[in-house]
Amino acid sequence: MSFLISTPLRRLGRLFCLSSALVAPAAWADSYTDFQQAASRLEAMVAASTADGSLPRLANPGVAALFAQVADGPRLFQAPVAALQDMNQSVALCERATNLGKAYYTFGLQRPLLLSGAELQQARREQVTQNLANYGDEMAALFAFGVHCHAHLIGLMEAEFRTQPAQDVSGAERMRARAFSKGSSTMFANVVQFVQVPYWNGAQKKVMLAAAAQHATANANLMAPPLRERMLTSLAEADKDLDPTLAPALATIRQALSVTSCTGLCQYY
Incomplete structure (x- = not known):
């Protein structure tokens, strides 16, 4: 059976497609501009x-609005703007978000203390613990964004290396791919293993694991199989006293890590 579409409907369909083509790029481009502007404002606030004050909190509606622009990876990385197709500019964008996350994590650690040795180290640990208690939501949002951002970088790197046979890749380029894979894999592993850290609450872990699960395959494909196996082993006790809502994301991550093939960037790890 065939279906006939009336001429007016066809015209309307063509008009809708044309208007989408005209409007969508501007909206996507705005997401990149929004990120840059919001990041600048948030950096200035930080x-x-x-040392006697406090960092911007998500409980503040104005700050929450900035985070909605800075930490929304899925919205940002669907944007086909030229800047996001450039590796250097994309790396710079990822670094901005990473540095914001580090600012929350290390808040107060620069204060001079009349301590030394073990006492100083203990004071620093207590400060980080306090930061996690105060700013865990902010850190979780920024670290989850980091996973989205690195997944975008992985896509750019894979596209670059697909243009030439593996045997034609120079030694310098192999080292560059290896360094990239190692750095991205380390970041991914750190975020995933937060599931076993008691200082993060269930909601914060869920935010980070959701991002990790979404990009689990891309990140696992960077790793040499022995590294995947070690990471799986490190998660062996992750189900102990685990919030049931985290189980599906963790299962997705484990499934990605269980793959034993090594193609693409994995071969340069």
Whole structure:
């Protein structure tokens, strides 16, 4: 049976497609501009914080609005803007978000303390613990964005290396791919293993694991099989006292890590 579409409907369909083509790129481009502007404002707010004050919190509606622009990876990386197709500019974008996450994690650690040795180390650990208690939501959002951002970089790197046979890749390029794979894999592993850290609450772990699960295959494909196996082993006890809502994401990550083939960037790890 064939279905006939009336001429007016066909015209309407063509008009809708044309208007989408005209409107969507502007909206996508805005997501990149929004990120840059919001990141600048958030960086300024963080820089203005003093050791006796506090960092911008998501509980503040204005700050939450900035985070909605800075930490929304899925919205940002669907944007086909030229800047996001350039590796250097994309790396710079990832670094901005990473540095914001580090600012929350290390807040207060620069304060001079009249301590040394073990006492100083203990004070630093207590400060980080306090930061996690105060700013865990902010860190979780930024670290989850980091997973989305690195997945975008993985796509760019894979596209670059697919243009030439493996045997034609120079030694310098192999080292570059290896360094990239190692750095991305380490970041991914750190975020996934947060599931076993008691300082993060269930909601924060869910935010980070959801991003990790979404990009589990891309990240696992970077790793040499022995590294995947070690990471699987490190997650052996992750189900102990685990919030049931985290189980599906963790299962997705484990499934990706269980693959034993090694193609693409994995061969340069």
